[in-house]
Amino acid sequence: MALGGYKIAKGCWISVFPFVTHRDPRFFENPEQFDPERFADDRAEQIPPYAYFPFGAGPHVCIGNTFAIMEMTLVVSTILQRFRVALAPGQREVEPVPDVVIRPKGGLRVTVSKRSAFAVAGTGKEGGHNTEVR
Ligand code: HEM
Numbered sequence: 001m002a003l004g005g006y007k008i009a010k011g012c013w014i015s016v017f018p019f020v021t022h023r024d025p026r027f028f029e030n031p032e033q034f035d036p037e038r039f040a041d042d043r044a045e046q047i048p049p050y051a052y053f054p055f056g057a058g059p060h061v062c063i064g065n066t067f068a069i070m071e072m073t074l075v076v077s078t079i080l081q082r083f084r085v086a087l088a089p090g091q092r093e094v095e096p097v098p099d100v101v102i103r104p105k106g107g108l109r110v111t112v113s114k115r116s117a118f119a120v121a122g123t124g125k126e127g128g129h130n131t132e133v134r
Helices: 065-082
Strands: 083-087 110-114 130-133
Touching: 065 083
Parallel strands: none
Antiparallel strands: 083 110, 110 130
16 A cells, blocks of 8 residues: 555554644744744644644544643633743753653753733733742
8 A cells, every 4th residue: 555655564553743744844834933823813724734733633633622722822821921931041952852742851940930910910010029940
């Protein structure tokens, strides 16, 4: 049998790696660049079907897909309204460790500074203290 021009022997295991496809310049402009706007409505339409599949695809696609996206949006925006998160001094470049999910080797040290109530209200003013967490 052949798939995409590759011969597949009977009994072979085939795996797909979202990490690789999600960084393929055929599908994503500047794939290594952190660019959340690539998922904005007008640009997301340009992503070919099955080029972005963090929740799998097909009959076994993740049933928590939309819940997870909504939850993550709420959690991240709620935290960032209240805290500034920055890389801790001395934190080296992240080395990814492949596991069930990809994780940063040795953890990721950040500093968390509390924003003031004014910042939460959207005035742009900030205050608070630094607390290092892991
Ligand atoms: C960021 C969060 C999540 C990610 C990245 C994720 C990713 C995935 C992936 C890659 C699959 C495998 C799809 C396949 O076999 O082709 C899957 C399946 C599944 N996920 Fe998630 N998932 C997430 C959150 C959730 C949540 C919150 C729930 C439940 C509330 C959930 C429930 C399931 C179930 C039940 C399946 C099995 C579906 C089936 O085999 O028919 N997931 N998920």
